[in-house]
Amino acid sequence: xxxxxxxxxxxxxxxxxxxxxxxxxxxxxxxxxxxxxxxxxxxxxxxxxxxxxxxxxxxxxxxxxxxxxxxxxxxxxxxxxxxxxxxxxxxxxxxxxxxxxxxxxxxxxxxxxxxxxxxxxxxxxxxxxxxxxxxxxxxxxxxxxxxxxxxxxxxxxxxxxxxxxxxxxxxxxxxxxxxxxxxxxxxxxxxxxxxxxxxxxxxxxxxxxxxxxxxxxxxxxxxxxxxxxxxxxxxxxxxxxxxxxxxxxxxxxxxxxxxxxxxxxxxxxxxxxxxxxxxxxxxxxxxxxxxxxxxxxxxxxxxxxxxxxxxxxxxxxxxxxxxxxxxxxxx
Numbered sequence: 001x002x003x004x005x006x007x008x009x010x011x012x013x014x015x016x017x018x019x020x021x022x023x024x025x026x027x028x029x030x031x032x033x034x035x036x037x038x039x040x041x042x043x044x045x046x047x048x049x050x051x052x053x054x055x056x057x058x059x060x061x062x063x064x065x066x067x068x069x070x071x072x073x074x075x076x077x078x079x080x081x082x083x084x085x086x087x088x089x090x091x092x093x094x095x096x097x098x099x100x101x102x103x104x105x106x107x108x109x110x111x112x113x114x115x116x117x118x119x120x121x122x123x124x125x126x127x128x129x130x131x132x133x134x135x136x137x138x139x140x141x142x143x144x145x146x147x148x149x150x151x152x153x154x155x156x157x158x159x160x161x162x163x164x165x166x167x168x169x170x171x172x173x174x175x176x177x178x179x180x181x182x183x184x185x186x187x188x189x190x191x192x193x194x195x196x197x198x199x200x201x202x203x204x205x206x207x208x209x210x211x212x213x214x215x216x217x218x219x220x221x222x223x224x225x226x227x228x229x230x231x232x233x234x235x236x237x238x239x240x241x242x243x244x245x246x247x248x249x250x251x252x253x254x255x256x257x258x259x260x261x262x263x264x265x266x267x268x269x270x271x272x273x274x275x276x277x278x279x280x281x282x283x284x285x286x287x288x289x290x291x292x293x294x295x296x297x298x299x300x301x302x303x304x305x306x307x308x309x310x311x312x313x314x315x316x317x318x319x320x321x322x323x324x325x326x327x328x329x330x331x
Contacts, residue, residue: 002099003049004058004106012045017057018242020086022120025219025242026074027059027086034214035061038207039078044071046106048085048099056087058103062111068312071107073116076320079203079211081247081283082301084118093125101129104306113316114306119245119283123302132305132313139284139296143246143275150271159293162261163268170228171260173269176236182222183208186236189252196255208238211249215240221273225253225262235262239270239282246279267294 007013014029025031035041041061048056060073060083074080085096085103096118107114123135143150154160176182187205194201212222219242225235235253239246253263274282284291287298307313 001051002102003052004103005047005049006110007043007045007047007057009043012043013057016088017045017059017086020056020088021090021243023086023243024082024119024245025215025240025247026080026083027057028219028242030215030219031080034211035078035080037214038210039063041072041078044073044107044110046103048103055089056085056091056099058085059083060107060114060116068113069111070113070115071111073114075115077202079207079249081285082117082119084116084120091120093121096121097125097129100304108306108308112308113312115303117301117303119301121302123300126302126304130302130304130306132307134303134305135300136303137287137298137300139287139291139298141271141282141284141294141296142280143271143282144280147272147275151268153295155293155295159264162264162293166225166261166265169260171234171262171265172226172228172231173223173265174226176222176224179212179222180209182224182236183212185224185233186238186250186252189233189236189254190250192254193252208250211238211240221246221270221277223266223270223273225260225266227257227260234260235266237263237266237270239274241274241277241279244278244280246274246282248282248285263290264293 017023018028032043041063044060044062046058047054048058058073060071062069062071064070072078073083085099100116104114117136126133151160183205187201187208190201219240221239221241223237224233226232227234234257237251238249240249241247251263251266284296305313
């Protein structure tokens with residue numbers, strides 16, 4: 001029989017949580033600090049016991065929307081991919097689903113809506129067990145092969161050639177010296193990227209600064225590409241990682257310097273650093289045509305929604321649809 005107890009914010013056993021083999025960067029103390037500072041969220045961390053034996057933790061965050069309590073693990077707008085359960089012992093998918101069904105009942109005592117995404121669940125795992133879910137498509141790269149094999153797997157014309165060209169032109173790849181200057185560079189480039197579509201970034205430059213201030217060097221890879229002659233920054237890239245798994249958090253570049261192919265070289269150099277850090281899987285954050293040049297593997301994972309009342313999920317879907325309608329209308 002499962003038993004759930006909520007951890008007090010000042011008594012969350014982060015060292016134990018981060019030691020779980022299935023924990024990722026979004027299960028860490030660093031990420032908690034980022035979400036608290038950036039989004040004003042309240043940690044909702046639950047100890048999971050099976051017959052008095054501690055077997056794992058649920059990592060979520062509590063917040064209010066129009067006065068209603070919501071628990072996200074994670075939620076939209078957090079630049080956070082997968083949270084949910086991390087386990088002290090190996091759990092099969094049937095056991096995970098069993099825990100989530102009981103955990104959902106527990107969480108709904110404290111909120112009107114629970115939303116979770118667990119990397120260790122596949123779409124077919126939730127069908128028949130939960131009634132409201134979305135399937136989220138994305139790409140990942142298997143980084144376990146040798147770097148030469150990885151390079152040869154990239155598309156020759158659109159990627160291998162671009163990397164060679166950037167190297168030949170003398171594009172310089174380096175680790176930034178000053179975090180906030182790097183954040184400003186990244187954001188200015190991001191504004192340039194969004195302006196092509198008549199849009200503005202979905203988050204502020206402070207959001208980037210909060211990230212860099214709160215994620216320790218052992219959990220992030222930051223690189224910038226500099227012009228071979230003027231030495232100005234022309235492209236930037238950000239990855240975050242923990243254990244064997246890394247996540248593509250963001251990349252940006254000035255359109256005027258695309259002929260130097262800085263993005264492909266940045267990606268290649270970042271992959272080298274990830275491999276050195278022991279990362280074997282890179283999640284690439286969504287489906288975009290420009291990512292296909294790296295020959296990634298496409299996959300789909302479930303985002304599960306559990307509501308206390310029937311009207312809650314339709315209301316959430318309407319609010320999300322309205323947001324994107326207004327955003328596109330502003331174009």
